Amino acid sequence: MAYLKDLREYLAALDELGDVRTIDRPVDPHLEVGAIIRRSYETQAPAPLFTNIEGTAPGYRLLGAPGALSSAPGRPLARIALSLGLAPDSTARQIIEALAAARTLEPIAPVLVETGPAKENVLLGADATLDRFPTPLLHDGDGGPYVNTWGTIIARTPDGSFTNWSIARIMMIDGKHMTGLVVHPQHIAYVWQQWADLGKPMPFALVQGGPPVLPFVSGMPLPDGVEESGFIGGLLGEPLELVQCETVDLQVPATAEIVIEGYLSPEKTGVEGPMGEYSGYRPNETSMQPVYTIEAITHRDQPIWPTVVEGEPVDEFHTATGLTLAAQALSDLRAAGLPVSTAWMPFEAASHMLIVSIAADWRDQLPDVGTEELTRRVHEVLSEQRYALLLPRIFVFDDDVDSANVGELMWAMATRVHPTGRRFIRHGLALPLVACYTPEERHAADGDHVTYDALLPAADQGREPRSSFRHIFPQEVQDRVLANWA
Template sequence: MRKHLKSLRDYLEALDALGDLRTVGQEADTHLEIGAVIRRAVETCGPAPLFTAIRGHAPGFRVLGAPAAFSSLPGARWSRAALSLGLDPATHPLELVEELAAARRLDPIAPVTVDSGECQQNVLLGDDASLAAFPIPLIHDGDGGRYVNTWGTIVVRTPDGTWTNWSIARVMMVDDHTMTGMIRPLQDLGKIFAMWRERGEPMPFALAQGCAPAIPFVCGMGLPSGLDEAGYLGAHFGEPLEVVRCRTVGLTVPATAEIVIEGHVAVDETAPEGPMGEYFGYLGGGSRPWPVFRIGAITHRDDPILPVVSAGKPVEEDHTVVGLTYSAEALVSLRAAGLPVTGAWIVPESAVNVLAVTVSRDWARQGVFTSTRMLCRAVAQAVLRPKVGYWITRIMVFDDDIDPTDTRDVIWAYATRCHPVRGQLLVEDQRVTPLHIFYSPEEQGVGGPKMVYDCLLPPDGPQRPRSTAFAENFAPAVQRRALHLWEGALKGT
């Protein structure tokens, strides 16, 4: 049974109960100090920091850092993701992937619109709708500005009203009433923006900050275009999400959000944005013009909380969210192609560049594939396409005696099973992101090469090497006796 945490505050209570939340009560500055604390917490797998005293801002305004980074619990690093998705904190990450993939087979459950929500306890309109009161941080030394959005939900709708898209994209503050941010043509936000631009009308938007913890995961999932994220998440929880109507635009937003910014995106006006510390681990993107977001209203809860992600060197939320949700999308694609796949995992430590796929060891008996190379090529064909393939630059295919979430397993199997030359399959002319720093400017525009690594052992038979691993080498009876002996020794008996 899933426990649906319906607000950020419910989530913080759950984190606190696990000992995975820390209050930063000393006064902190939005100029780099908050960003530096968050980055340190991320890199040391520390508790999530909650800043309650922010220099130059009224008491009550708060900032939450590392909302879905690795947990401080050594035996449950994915507990923040598990809690967010309504599951036990100790849930194995591959089970999280299976849960997300399973919800794709369910009929969507549309959200319900309620008359009022906590997100509108305070309403600021016109000139009063100013970003000045909110503790928007300069996160990295070198960022092009203060980023209003690193974890919030951008809500837009097609002009005909048939598709509402929830997504995450970086949005930078220009001044108290204006923002700018990446709207890439290949992403759903860009596709809908193009529809409004074709009509010659500014695009209505709402930016909801501090939503229920599952919402950012589905916003970063890369669902098929045309599928509403709210309906998918309703199916996952088995009940509709509650949304409320915006005050100035014809959109609805999660009712328990902490802060909601409403307005329109200009179709004929841009402002420079960037650079910004990004998920690759470097200050990236340079400074380039992106569309202007004009603010018409801001609503917020009493004592609002602004969640902030310090994007950069793994593992942070770009890697946990994209790694987890795109693993589920990859698994859906691989199974839809009829491949003998038992698991898919985008390795978060790789800055979501590496997809590790495991296949059943009896794949050769199915009679479909005549070689490991043929099977690996079929895996690549199934996943190197929008939207999953946009992030991935390398695929590793393993037998399923490997746990793809265990970095030790992945490195060992890659190093000992993949031939340095024959084990590589080159796939050329693939879409890449501008943040893939190893691609040339030309490749970033027209596409670049990607690589598949054949890490499969020979099929079952005399040529298959015998593993020395505990679970593989010893008979079940010996394993049980060994565990009994060892557990007794640990207990001192």
């Protein structure tokens, strides 16, 4: 399937599935927009497209839940699959496999074109303000309107050797200023730190509503030195088309709905937060962060601003960040020579656990290795990765468990995970937003990470067969039952 090159093609594809709902009535940007989007997640409703937000310029639109679970019957992952250039009925394993396989492909660098839809309107100076755009307060108690929840921040190191495309939350201060999280070891912090060490502001471009694939790859924990723009080209099989920014030396997708340009301060003078988060809680604390100053805004006619309202699963943090992290983990484990068939971060667990599935023939591939040693190797490989701070719990299961099936996964966790034993514990850096740690651990960004050996013994060592339709009846009996099921 050909990939969708802009947000409007994506919306047309969702419309064909009956998975987008236009809301033309006036809607209050103060919490009502956020509440509608939040409820759409929790009822797995069509994505809401708002066309009449109070205080917003006529024709300016906002799309909620752009990468959440789909309402299309039998196609729960359709929004994710379509965004990645896959068929809307793709399975969890097919999506993970496509992303992991792309890590082995040669990057395809983007190409610079003279102009594109992103340049239909150019706002400079005093006209470059957020005041005409949808800037809703998303959660009760948020520190302010969060204008970046699904957009990509583009930044380049001072020597020009590395360009990073990433997602980080950004809060509006006023029409010309914003502040947002710049946290190590994220690559945006790596780039910003180099500018801050020079005492210079960092040029940035913030892309809203680019190609649908963009937020998924921008949230993927790619290794140091790997640029998202080339990875996207390799994933899709053709280069992205970029246009030059107006006021900074950066390039952005030519089909973007909205591009905000400017500079990020070398000092941390902005009070950021709190914001309702992917863990399903709203932290109460703020932090000091750098300040974005807006120099220019370019946008399409009747622009569409995608918006995410994070909270209890399932929303875009769980589908995008969790899914792409699992794909990267799968790639890293395979690169280490381990017989891993897939990996998955269950959406319903708020991206707080990673499931690693081991191939059925792993004992043939590693004849002198037992379950404990294999689990230890998984534990050590993942502990060395940049994203290890996001993984408080890792479970290693046999591949007979469909980790994307919540009911099956819960059964396996209850029956295969020992209450106290068969686990490896590592103490180290932990993301403060991971909710399972104590307040003291979260303040110190330090905690335990556990990998559980939930592998079954070999057949000749007392392994018990599963007592289910799919596993305990001969195939010919299953076929006969299914043929006459109606």
